[in-house]
Each structure stands twice: as C-alpha cells, then as structure tokens.
Amino acid sequence: MVAAASVAGTSPVRVVLLESSARLSQQPYQRKKLVLLLSAMRHYAALLRAQGYEVDYLHAPDFLTGLREHCQRTQPGHLFTMAAAEYATRQFQLTLPDALGLPVTILPNTQFLVGQFDPFPDAAPTRTVMMATFYxxxxxxxxxLLEKDGAPIGQKWSFDAENRxxxxRTLTPPEPPVNEPDLLTQQVMEEVVRMPNGIGxxxxxxxxxxxxxAAQLLATFLGERLANFGPYEDAMTMRSALLYHSGLSPYLNLGLLEPMQLIRAAEQAYHDGKAPxxxxxxxxxxxxxxxxxMYWQYWRQMPALATKNAWNATRTLPxxxxxxxxxxxxxxxxxxxxxQTGYTHHIERLMLLTNLCLLAGVQPHEVxxxxxxxxxxxxxxxMVPNVFGMGLNADGGGIATKPYIASANYINKMSDYCASCRYNAKQRTGPDACPFNLLYWNFxxxxxxxxxxxxxxxxxxxxxxRLTTEERxxxxxxxLLVLERLGFHQAAEA
Ligand SMILES: Cc1cc2nc3c(=O)[nH]c(=O)nc-3n(C[C@H](O)[C@H](O)[C@H](O)COP(=O)(O)OP(=O)(O)OC[C@H]3O[C@@H](n4cnc5c(N)ncnc54)[C@H](O)[C@@H]3O)c2cc1C
Ligand code: SF4
Incomplete structure (x- = not known):
C-alpha cells in the first residue's frame, strides 16, 4: 500500500502501486477496511491506466522488496512519493535513497491543511496549544465562516453549547446510502476472506x-444529515450507528476526499440556507x-506520544x-x-470505550x-493522539487538558442504552450498580x-x-471486585 511515481530519464512518469504482505499482516485489521483499501487502490490503478498512465501494480512481501523489484526492472532515474502521514512510514521513506540507490523526492502531504499552513510552527512540544486556539x-x-471584517459568522467561534x-424518540435518522460491490471489489472480498487474523x-x-x-456520499450527507449534525452530534442510540454524522473519515484518511472539499461544501450549505x-x-x-x-499534535509529539502512560494504567483489556x-x-x-462494521461515532469511542478503559486503568498501548x-x-x-491523548489522557494533558471521564449519568442522559440494561444507571454501589459509576468514583x-x-x-x-470514609x-x-469480574486483570509485567 504505497504509491510512488518513477521517472526514467526523459521518459513519461510511471506510477508504482504496491500491496505489501508484511504490512497487511502486521496486526489483525478490520476486514472491511482491508477490502476498502485494496479495492480503492485497484480502482485507482484502473482509473490511471484509463487516463493513459503506465501503472506498475505490485504484490510484494514488503515495501522495500517491491520497490527494489520495480527499480531493477524499469531502471528509473528518480522516484517521487508523497510524505507518509504516519511516523514509521515517514522514517522508512527517508531510508529509500540509500536503499534504492537513486534520488527520492518526498513531496508534501496533501491530505492535511496544516501542510500548507502551520499556525504555531515554533511551539515547543511542552507548550500547551489548545484545540480552540488552533481552530x-x-x-x-x-x-x-468569516464575516468581511474577519469576525466569525454568528459572532462566536463555537456553537458547541447549543448542541449536545x-x-x-420521534426523530429517525435517515439510513445512509449503500454502494453495491462491483466485480473488482467482489474479487478483493474473496481474497480478504482468505486472509488469517482479520476482525469482523x-x-x-x-x-x-x-x-x-465518496463524493456522492458527501452530497447525501450535506442534503440529508448536515442540518441535524450539530444538535445530535453527541447523542447515542441503539436505533442508528451513524445518526447525523458524516461517516466520511475513511475516505478522508484514504485520500478519496480532501478536507477543504468538505469544509467549503458545508460552508456553502450554510450560505444556501440548507443547514443552520x-x-x-x-x-x-x-x-x-x-x-x-490531531495530525499536528501527532507530529509534534511523536515518537514519545505512543509510549505515554500518565495515569500509570496497569490492567489488560478484557x-x-x-x-x-x-x-x-x-x-x-x-x-x-x-x-462488525468498523464504525462507531465519536462519542461512543470517547465516552463509552476509552472512558471505560481510562476508568478501569487499561494500559494505553493495548487500547x-x-x-x-x-x-x-x-x-x-x-489513533495515537486520539487514544493516548484525547481518550486516555495518557500524555499528561498536552492534547486534552482534562481527562474525558463520566459516570452512567452522562450515558443515560445522552443515550437510550440504560433503559434496557441489566445494570442500574443510578446506583453507585451494590450488585446492580452500573460499573461506570463504581469505576468513576473509584478513579x-x-x-x-x-x-x-x-x-x-x-x-x-x-x-x-460528600463521601464518608466508609463510603470511600x-x-x-x-x-476491585468488578474490575476482576469484568476481566480487567493486572498485566503480568505491571
Ligand atoms: C478513542 C478514539 C479513537 C479515534 N480513532 C479515530 C481513527 O482511527 N480515525 C479517525 O479518522 N478518527 C478517529 N477518531 C476521531 C473521530 O471519532 C472520528 O473521526 C469520527 O468518529 C469519524 O466518524 P465520522 O466521519 O462520521 O465523523 P463526523 O462526526 O462526521 O466528523 C467529521 C470529520 O471530522 C474529523 N474528526 C472529528 N473528530 C476527530 C478527531 N478527534 N480526530 C481526527 N479527526 C476527527 C473526521 O475526519 C470526521 O470524518 C477517534 C476518536 C476517539 C475518541
Ligand atoms: S447502565 Fe451502565 S452499563 Fe448499562 S447501558 Fe447504562 S451506562 Fe452502560
């Protein structure tokens, strides 16, 4: 899964796309994500060929072997590749000139706007730059969303307080549209089924x-869900996974959509009176x-960020x-x-999953x-800034200045989960007490x-x-009993 273009002397640009077996099996991955990645790459190769490009599409044991094979066969004079978003891959890219014995130009990453403009280029990693300031x-x-004089439209930078x-019960979010898999995707699905260790x-x-x-999904979001995005951004329900969210993160992260495309389209919807x-x-x-x-913080704090454990969490994931x-x-x-689907919206990730892991003291790298x-x-x-930073506050507050922790009170207020749960969202102790309550107070x-x-x-x-010594x-x-009963055990090495 690497894309590069090579140039031999004055001959036309050749595009290299590479599927690495080592990368695909680095750890278990969501099978639907593997289908998405591989199918999108193969469709992209087909599009490039239809546009007249020569495409070298390789299946290799690892990236370096594949690139070496390409270079030996085609003898390019120069290789161009876009800067990887991920730390380890960027380090790998830096080794390529020596490893391949030819000039390699790393072009700026176009999937993020901070590549064009860094609002705080000199901020030391220890300086706290809050998201609101950055935004x-x-x-x-x-x-x-600015007035002509540079003030924010609506005279406020954030309308968060009006949302939440x-x-x-009377509102049913629309079902998102589906894309039936074509023959190419079906072929990828058959390959992914045979891969060991997948999730889902x-x-x-x-x-x-x-x-x-992907652009069609963006248009549907703008037309059917954006107007209700704000008020129900934090709501959770058994009736819908997506609610009024966009569901577009996989496409942004893959490069099928660009961030400014979404931002300008949403802004236009406001000016056209289609969304508040x-x-x-x-x-x-x-x-x-x-x-x-998050991307900016990642590059500011890596590689240390991925080792942080500010709350000394020592338990394992059940x-x-x-x-x-x-x-x-x-x-x-x-x-x-x-x-099953590879998706839950933000609040389920933050206020259910990482909230519980933080309260239970699960080691950040396991999460x-x-x-x-x-x-x-x-x-x-x-993942690293969201899990280590926002979700688990394991970085000591560099990304989120407080830990996102909550008892069942919040979950009960924002969802319909508690009404049919075997636990009691209002009880703090006792056999029926919701574990979120017990673990929240224990934390x-x-x-x-x-x-x-x-x-x-x-x-x-x-x-x-307000708690007595006995209550504490x-x-x-x-x-302690609930943690053991739920399977949050002390890690062997802890
Ligand atoms: C513990 C945890 C893990 C997460 N893991 C990921 C991940 O692996 N990949 C990922 O893209 N997002 C991740 N997020 C951020 C966010 O939850 C998802 O981007 C969002 O839920 C994707 O759904 P959506 O496209 O419907 O988002 P929407 O609610 O429609 O939001 C629009 C877009 O905003 C962006 N966005 C919003 N919040 C964040 C954020 N905190 N970080 C980065 N982008 C954000 C996404 O690109 C998203 O598509 C994580 C958040 C938490 C708390
Ligand atoms: S009672 Fe507790 S465990 Fe049950 S749904 Fe509510 S928050 Fe979750």
Missing part, C-alpha cells in the same frame, strides 16, 4: 471505493479543527472487547458495531491496538490529588467531599 487560527487563515442534545467479516461491504462514489450555523460550524470544527489538530459479549448494554452495542484493529478509519497518525478517589490540581475538574472532584472504602473494595 481559530485555522479559520482565520483559510477564511472559513439526546435524540428525541466482509459480508455486507457497501463502502465507496472511488472518489466519485450551529450544525455547519460544528462540522467544520471537526474537520478543520480536530482532524488537523477478552470481550474482541467479541462484544458483555452484559453492559452500551458496550455490547458499541463493540458489536465496531467489530490503541484494539482501536487500530477494529476501525475502518484507523491509522497511526489519528476520583484513586487520583484525587492529581484531579484536584486540575481546575477544569474542580466540580467533579468536589463530589468527593466500599467503593474501592467493590471496584
């Missing part, structure tokens, strides 16, 4: 595999704010994360969705491996000193003042 600088520079609504299965694969198909400002700004903040910020079989109703739904395996849109550059007690030092967590920790002891004892 404003990006809005200003790219002139997105649960989904009303290829049945029901219905994703876009070309730019045209709170929804359009909310969506723009995800793409121009969060996505760019086996049921790989099956979805659990009596925690919210987790059962989120895990089953992730394992990261699980996410990388399960999701369609998973890549190192986006506050265990890390009280560090949490009290964080001004953003003041109100949450204040609740501890009961919470801690029951939490």
């Amino acid at each position: 404003r600088a990006m809005r200003r520079h790219f002139a997105v 609504k649960p989904l009303p 299965d290829v049945t029901g694969f219905n994703l876009a595999v070309t730019h045209t198909e 400002l709170n929804s359009v700004e909310g969506f723009v903040r995800q793409v121009l704010g969060w996505r760019e910020y 086996a049921w994360f790989w099956t979805g079989t659990t009596d925690l109703n919210c987790l059962h739904h989120a895990l089953t969705r992730a394992l 990261n491996t699980w996410f990388l395996a399960a999701y369609l849109d998973a890549y190192d550059w986006v 506050l007690i265990t890390h009280e000193e560090a949490l009290r030092a964080n001004p953003r967590l003041g109100p949450a920790v204040l609740g501890l003042n 002891a009961v919470i801690q004892q029951e939490a």
Whole structure:
C-alpha cells in the first residue's frame, strides 16, 4: 500500500502501486477496511491506466522488496512519493535513497491543511496549544465562516453549547446510502476472506471505493444529515450507528476526499440556507479543527506520544472487547458495531470505550491496538493522539487538558442504552450498580490529588467531599471486585 511515481530519464512518469504482505499482516485489521483499501487502490490503478498512465501494480512481501523489484526492472532515474502521514512510514521513506540507490523526492502531504499552513510552527512540544486556539487560527487563515471584517459568522467561534442534545424518540435518522460491490471489489472480498487474523467479516461491504462514489456520499450527507449534525452530534442510540454524522473519515484518511472539499461544501450549505450555523460550524470544527489538530499534535509529539502512560494504567483489556459479549448494554452495542462494521461515532469511542478503559486503568498501548484493529478509519497518525491523548489522557494533558471521564449519568442522559440494561444507571454501589459509576468514583478517589490540581475538574472532584470514609472504602473494595469480574486483570509485567 504505497504509491510512488518513477521517472526514467526523459521518459513519461510511471506510477508504482504496491500491496505489501508484511504490512497487511502486521496486526489483525478490520476486514472491511482491508477490502476498502485494496479495492480503492485497484480502482485507482484502473482509473490511471484509463487516463493513459503506465501503472506498475505490485504484490510484494514488503515495501522495500517491491520497490527494489520495480527499480531493477524499469531502471528509473528518480522516484517521487508523497510524505507518509504516519511516523514509521515517514522514517522508512527517508531510508529509500540509500536503499534504492537513486534520488527520492518526498513531496508534501496533501491530505492535511496544516501542510500548507502551520499556525504555531515554533511551539515547543511542552507548550500547551489548545484545540480552540488552533481552530481559530485555522479559520482565520483559510477564511472559513468569516464575516468581511474577519469576525466569525454568528459572532462566536463555537456553537458547541447549543448542541449536545439526546435524540428525541420521534426523530429517525435517515439510513445512509449503500454502494453495491462491483466485480473488482467482489474479487478483493474473496481474497480478504482468505486472509488469517482479520476482525469482523466482509459480508455486507457497501463502502465507496472511488472518489466519485465518496463524493456522492458527501452530497447525501450535506442534503440529508448536515442540518441535524450539530444538535445530535453527541447523542447515542441503539436505533442508528451513524445518526447525523458524516461517516466520511475513511475516505478522508484514504485520500478519496480532501478536507477543504468538505469544509467549503458545508460552508456553502450554510450560505444556501440548507443547514443552520450551529450544525455547519460544528462540522467544520471537526474537520478543520480536530482532524488537523490531531495530525499536528501527532507530529509534534511523536515518537514519545505512543509510549505515554500518565495515569500509570496497569490492567489488560478484557477478552470481550474482541467479541462484544458483555452484559453492559452500551458496550455490547458499541463493540458489536465496531467489530462488525468498523464504525462507531465519536462519542461512543470517547465516552463509552476509552472512558471505560481510562476508568478501569487499561494500559494505553493495548487500547490503541484494539482501536487500530477494529476501525475502518484507523491509522497511526489519528489513533495515537486520539487514544493516548484525547481518550486516555495518557500524555499528561498536552492534547486534552482534562481527562474525558463520566459516570452512567452522562450515558443515560445522552443515550437510550440504560433503559434496557441489566445494570442500574443510578446506583453507585451494590450488585446492580452500573460499573461506570463504581469505576468513576473509584478513579476520583484513586487520583484525587492529581484531579484536584486540575481546575477544569474542580466540580467533579468536589463530589468527593460528600463521601464518608466508609463510603470511600466500599467503593474501592467493590471496584476491585468488578474490575476482576469484568476481566480487567493486572498485566503480568505491571
Ligand atoms: C478513542 C478514539 C479513537 C479515534 N480513532 C479515530 C481513527 O482511527 N480515525 C479517525 O479518522 N478518527 C478517529 N477518531 C476521531 C473521530 O471519532 C472520528 O473521526 C469520527 O468518529 C469519524 O466518524 P465520522 O466521519 O462520521 O465523523 P463526523 O462526526 O462526521 O466528523 C467529521 C470529520 O471530522 C474529523 N474528526 C472529528 N473528530 C476527530 C478527531 N478527534 N480526530 C481526527 N479527526 C476527527 C473526521 O475526519 C470526521 O470524518 C477517534 C476518536 C476517539 C475518541
Ligand atoms: S447502565 Fe451502565 S452499563 Fe448499562 S447501558 Fe447504562 S451506562 Fe452502560
């Protein structure tokens, strides 16, 4: 899965596309993601050939062997490749001139806007740059949703406070359109079925595999879901996985869509009166704010970021994360969705999955491996800052200035999961108490000193003042039992 172009003397450009067996089997991956990647690459090769390019499409044991084979056969004078988004691949690219014995030009990565404009080029890795500050600088520079005088349209940079609504029972989100697999995709599906160690299965694969198909999904999102994106951005429901989200991250991360294409299209929908400002700004903040910020933070903090463990988490991920079989109703739904389809929306990732892992003290690298395996849109550059930074706060607060932790109270307010759960969302202790409650209070007690030092967590920790010594002891004892019962065991080396 590498694309490069080679030039032999003055002869035309030749495009090299490479499927590496070593990369495909590096760890278990979501099978639907493998179909998406391989089918998109093969469709791209077909498109290039139809446009008159010579394409060398290789299947190789690893990238270097494949590139060496290409160079030996075609004797190019120069190789061009786009800078990889991921740290390890970028390091590999730097070794290519020596390894191949020819000039290699690494071109800027066009999948991110921070490649064109870095709002804080000199910020030391230790300096805290908050997402809100970063986002404003990006809005200003790219002139997105601005008045003529440079002020934000609507006189506010964020309309987040107006969003955060649960989904009303009377509202049913529209089903997203499906793309039936063509012959090329069907062929890839048959190959992926035979690959060992995959997550989920290829049945029901219905994703876009070309730019045209992805652009059609963008158009449907703008027409059918963007208007409700803002209010229900944080809502969770058993009735819909996507709700009013775009579902476009796999295509952005693969290069089938470009971030500015989404941003300008959403902005236009606002100017055309097709979607309100709170929804359009909310969506723009995800793409121009969060996505760019995470990529920027990744490059600022790697490789150290992927080793961080600020809360000294020492437990293992339970086996049921790989099956979805659990009596925690919210987790059962989120895990089953992730394992079967490779998708859950942001709040399920953050406020269910990593929230529980943070409260339970699961080692960050285990959580990261699980996410990388399960999701369609998973890549190192986006997973590491989201898991280590935003989800687990393992980087000491460089990315998210407070840990995203919540009890069942939040989940109950924002979802319909608790009503049919065997646990009681309102109970803190006892056999029916929701594990989120017990583990939330246990986390506050265990890390009280560090949490009290964080001004953003003041109100949450204040609740501890109301607990008696006996109540604290009961919470801690029951939490230990629940952690063991749920399979969050101490890691052998911890
Ligand atoms: C623990 C955890 C793991 C995550 N792993 C990934 C991942 O592997 N790949 C990935 O692309 N996103 C990841 N995210 C971010 C976010 O959850 C997904 O981008 C989003 O859910 C994708 O669904 P969507 O396209 O429907 O998003 P929408 O809600 O429609 O948002 C629009 C777009 O904004 C971008 N975006 C929003 N938030 C983020 C963010 N925090 N980081 C990066 N981009 C963002 C995405 O490109 C997304 O497509 C993760 C978040 C958390 C908390
Ligand atoms: S009661 Fe607890 S475990 Fe059950 S769905 Fe609600 S938050 Fe999840």
